Amino acid sequence: MATLVAYGVPPNKIKLFSATHRDLHKTWQLDPKEFKGETRANFERLFRRSLQQSFGSEVPDLAQADYLFVPDLRTISAALATRRYSRLVYYGHGLSDGVTLAPLHRIAAPQLAHALKNSGVQRFDILGCNSSAIGGLIATLVPGMTVGTLRGRIFDDVEIDMRTMKLLDFTIVPQKIFPLGGK
């Protein structure tokens, strides 16, 4: 069975100053309204490469995985209903309340757990902020599924061309995934 990588809009934001400490009055970020077309395609290309490099040994099927931008619960539920996946990887924001994923819009952990039940997903990895708390809750709500979480702080780098404001590189710092629950 296949792997689905579901990702959100990266919340990276940088205010730009020149090397001579002049305020350039420019802030780079991936604007959710503009996260489509070439902008998203460029991000996904860099993201695929980086995820493979950083978590390829932990998630063996990443090279053949489907990648999908999932702004909300409806999108991820539809994807899980369309094709049978054995593994789901989430890369995106998670809120400090410990119960909410926020790829763009909020997804409450119980709502996602409901979508995951009977979906065929046996392993769900959360590569995002506050993954331990959110993963712990989902593991209790979907008892047969193993949930992978990070214990360290999620860390990624962006490299920006200050003139064109184009994303040149995106790098995820590798770390170990810890499993919770499952059979």
Added chain:
Amino acid sequence: MTPWILVALAIGLAGGGKTARTTNVDYCPMVLETATRILGPLTDDDTALERKCVQETASAGGVMYAEAIGLDPMPLETVTCEGNGWVVQIGQSPPKAPPKYVIQLGFERERHGARKFWAQLLYSNWRDDSAKGRIRAPRASGCGPVKGVVKRKADRWVVKTIPQKTP
């Protein structure tokens, strides 16, 4: 030049009814107060830099490092401000901070005794990258960026951070 002209010039330089412009001497209390007050618990609206995150990234030997930029006039020689667990460097070309990362405190021009500021985690060699027209920046949950306003109130500085949009 007559003595009266000298007196008039002295009065003009002493104030002239406008808010006094921040001098180099004033920078340390302002930047240290800003660095101190931006630390706090992890928040979703980025109203604070999580102390633990800053300590894990932009610190060396138990000291947190920051660079203050955007100040005008900028001291030619590097000024080092120390206090509350911070070392904040200000200058046109300060030496690279010892840790891999540094907190960049960017200040806007002072208006009516207040300055908007922006605090973000950057690689401590960011000036080298910036000179090449690129910027490489890490994102770590809890390490901002944070924006706010620092305002002079009597003989002290008051720092207020501004909540940012949450998903």
